Amino acid sequence: MTAREAIFGAIGAAGERAVADEAAIAAAAAGLLARCAPTRPAQGAGTAREIFLRRLRSPALGASVAAVGRAAEVPDAVRRHLAAAGLAPVVALQPHPALRALDWSGFDVRPAIAIDETAAVGWAHGGIAETGSLVFRSGPDSPTLFAFLPLHHIVVVPARRIRPWLEDYATLEAGEAWPRNLTLVTGPSGTTDIEGRLVRGAHGPAHLHVLVLDEGG
Amino acid sequence: MSAMAEPASFRARVAAAVADPRLAEAIARTTGTARRKRAAAVASWADFASARALGRDIKDHVIAHLGHYLALFERNARASGAEVHWARTAQEACDITVRICRAAGARRVTRAKSMLGEEIGLPHALREAGIERIETDLAEHIIQLAGERPSHIVWPALHKTREQVAELFRARHHDAARGADVAALVASARRELRAGFFAAEVGISGANFLIADSGAVCTVTNEGNAELTTTPPRVHIVTAGIEKLVPSTAHAMTLLRLLVRSATGAEVTQYTTFHCGPKRAGDPDGPEAFHIVLVDNGRTRMLAEGLREMLRCLRCGACLNHCVVFRTIGGHAYGGTYPGPMGAVLTPALDGLAANRDLPQACTLNGQCQEVCPVAIPLPKLLRGWRDRSWREGLEPATLRRSLALWRFCVLRPRLYRLAAGGAVRLVRMFARNGWIRRMPFAGGWTRDRDFPAPPARTFLEQYHRSSSARGERR
Numbered sequence: 001m002t003a004r005e006a007i008f009g010a011i012g013a014a015g016e017r018a019v020a021d022e023a024a025i026a027a028a029a030a031g032l033l034a035r036c037a038p039t040r041p042a043q044g045a046g047t048a049r050e051i052f053l054r055r056l057r058s059p060a061l062g063a064s065v066a067a068v069g070r071a072a073e074v075p076d077a078v079r080r081h082l083a084a085a086g087l088a089p090v091v092a093l094q095p096h097p098a099l100r101a102l103d104w105s106g107f108d109v110r111p112a113i114a115i116d117e118t119a120a121v122g123w124a125h126g127g128i129a130e131t132g133s134l135v136f137r138s139g140p141d142s143p144t145l146f147a148f149l150p151l152h153h154i155v156v157v158p159a160r161r162i163r164p165w166l167e168d169y170a171t172l173e174a175g176e177a178w179p180r181n182l183t184l185v186t187g188p189s190g191t192t193d194i195e196g197r198l199v200r201g202a203h204g205p206a207h208l209h210v211l212v213l214d215e216g217g
Numbered sequence: 218m219s220a221m222a223e224p225a226s227f228r229a230r231v232a233a234a235v236a237d238p239r240l241a242e243a244i245a246r247t248t249g250t251a252r253r254k255r256a257a258a259v260a261s262w263a264d265f266a267s268a269r270a271l272g273r274d275i276k277d278h279v280i281a282h283l284g285h286y287l288a289l290f291e292r293n294a295r296a297s298g299a300e301v302h303w304a305r306t307a308q309e310a311c312d313i314t315v316r317i318c319r320a321a322g323a324r325r326v327t328r329a330k331s332m333l334g335e336e337i338g339l340p341h342a343l344r345e346a347g348i349e350r351i352e353t354d355l356a357e358h359i360i361q362l363a364g365e366r367p368s369h370i371v372w373p374a375l376h377k378t379r380e381q382v383a384e385l386f387r388a389r390h391h392d393a394a395r396g397a398d399v400a401a402l403v404a405s406a407r408r409e410l411r412a413g414f415f416a417a418e419v420g421i422s423g424a425n426f427l428i429a430d431s432g433a434v435c436t437v438t439n440e441g442n443a444e445l446t447t448t449p450p451r452v453h454i455v456t457a458g459i460e461k462l463v464p465s466t467a468h469a470m471t472l473l474r475l476l477v478r479s480a481t482g483a484e485v486t487q488y489t490t491f492h493c494g495p496k497r498a499g500d501p502d503g504p505e506a507f508h509i510v511l512v513d514n515g516r517t518r519m520l521a522e523g524l525r526e527m528l529r530c531l532r533c534g535a536c537l538n539h540c541v542v543f544r545t546i547g548g549h550a551y552g553g554t555y556p557g558p559m560g561a562v563l564t565p566a567l568d569g570l571a572a573n574r575d576l577p578q579a580c581t582l583n584g585q586c587q588e589v590c591p592v593a594i595p596l597p598k599l600l601r602g603w604r605d606r607s608w609r610e611g612l613e614p615a616t617l618r619r620s621l622a623l624w625r626f627c628v629l630r631p632r633l634y635r636l637a638a639g640g641a642v643r644l645v646r647m648f649a650r651n652g653w654i655r656r657m658p659f660a661g662g663w664t665r666d667r668d669f670p671a672p673p674a675r676t677f678l679e680q681y682h683r684s685s686s687a688r689g690e691r692r
Contacts, residue, residue, distance in 0.1 A: 184488070
């Protein structure tokens with residue numbers, strides 16, 4: 001008997017029917033999901049964009065955020081943010097076409113991200129108002145490690161891609177398949193492993209700056 | 218395995234723990250913060266009670282249809298390009314993991330903290346196989362350097378003060394921090410571990426959730442070490458208990474809200490990642506191979522033996538933080554992988570009741586653990602179940618059995634019982650000084666570490682009869 005057979009055999013011996021009524025189980029699972037919405041924590045008033053901004057400004061999250069009207073203004077917003085942090089305009093750019101299309105003259109754009117990169121600019125797939133989270137879907141234009149290697153991570157998120165709840169990016173849209181990594185990033189990296197005290201920048205970025213891009217609706 | 222030999226008996230480990238004032242301080246610092254932050258998070262969630270009931274029902278639904286969801290998960294994981302392996306026991310799980318490491322030519326692996334990995338003894342198995350292991354979670358890194366075991370399921374190095382961590386890092390880090398400032402210690406670990414992430418052939422993680430309808434594996438961390446562990450190496454191995462299943466990603470979100478608030482008081486962890494299959498064509502990073510090892514190790518036995526509710530556990534650690542016993546003796550005294558109330562239920566199931574019959578006894582049954590559990594596990598009921606079984610299997614010591622037999626004899630004869638109780642109260646009061654008993658024959662086990670309040674001069678029934686007759690009531 002294989003381990004697999006033994007495990008399924010033990011589950012059956014504990015009372016589960018060998019042939020599942022798949023339709024009934026799916027209906028029960030859908031019924032559970034339908035109970036979720038009324039139990040969610042209150043968000044307060046405002047649009048998803050406003051709630052998202054408020055969450056990102058809350059001290060508990062430890063991030064910073066600014067609104068940008070047009071995509072063409074992103075490089076200037078990045079320059080200002082780096083200068084305010086006392087950093088030179090040296091960045092690794094996520095290979096996202098919308099970022100690459102911008103005018104980065106005056107920047108030293110690194111050819112690839114280094115394992116101890118100081119600053120990187122990213123482009124998020126979406127945002128979640130409930131938690132102030134950024135959503136990344138790994139792919140050719142979104143390497144997983146971009147959200148983890150830099151000390152300073154500056155991320156553009158289109159306002160129209162900000163959704164109210166965690167569940168809103170938990171289902172596939174038409175034509176989508178699950179990527180290798182679906183990652184929610186909520187504030188900079190932190191740890192409470194020594195005496196329960198919160199310290200930022202444990203392994204991932206110590207600083208997270210979000211640019212909410214209003215262009216495009 | 219510990220660098221320092223640990224006492225073999227629970228009582229001896231407890232005695233050593235309560236005698237250590239640094240341990241008491243370390244436990245109080247972390248669990249105090251955790252309790253405060255959890256209370257604030259729950260208080261600001263108006264419908265926490267119904268969310269908790271929903272969380273419980275989601276887990277119960279999955280456990281009731283475990284075979285169905287396991288088969289569905291396996292099918293979807295394979296379709297995404299993952300290889301799925303099955304392990305009945307800890308030994309089988311370690312053998313499979315080591316075999317995959319060897320096949321990948323791994324000399325070095327990185328590991329993101331996983332309690333299942335600790336449960337199956339993976340650190341030991343990797344060492345036996347001559348494979349270097351780099352623990353990447355800060356707390357796991359600390360206890361790896363110290364050669365110790367985790368003492369908490371969320372904060373494995375909870376038993377260490379910052380001064381002890383500073384001393385350890387000074388001795389072992391290449392570019393160690395000076396002083397015991399916590400931020401400097403974290404920076405020191407960041408520098409030390411950075412290159413390690415890219416020097417491993419295999420990255421090993423656990424799973425917080427297994428998503429049945431996509432075949433994905435969810436990890437949550439605050440440090441970002443899981444993704445740094447699972448992305449650069451050529452091979453990613455997940456070791457996960459079969460009870461981690463949820464029907465879909467959306468179901469996982471309800472449980473995620475409950476898990477994180479109960480663990481740290483935050484709304485969500487900094488990094489929540491769903492890993493689905495190996496890297497896709499055109500992906501700039503990610504592993505070429507993705508292996509998922511599904512581990513039973515006693516879980517199907519728990520299904521059959523009345524411990525079904527324990528399989529709901531999300532491993533948030535709230536029951537540890539709120540337990541008066543855990544906060545007094547710390548995690549190492551429990552002896553198993555899992556300490557605190559959830560550990561006192563799990564350890565007898567995993568490692569046998571005979572060797573662990575003390576654990577369900579080391580409980581005041583005050584019910585705090587059940588009250589803070591985000592999936593409402595009836596921990597006191599399960600602990601009483603172990604006590605009952607221990608009695609029925611004859612594992613309780615002869616002195617206890619004789620004492621209880623004597624008590625039973627008396628309690629079935631009310632006159633004798635009243636006489637004995639009245640005499641006992643008067644006898645015990647002879648040892649009292651200023652309302653407290655500091656020492657008494659045959660009670661050294663109690664009075665060695667704490668005083669005992671002197672009982673009132675008369676038994677309850679004596680006082681009841683006296684006050685009834687004073688009011689002229691009929692007896």
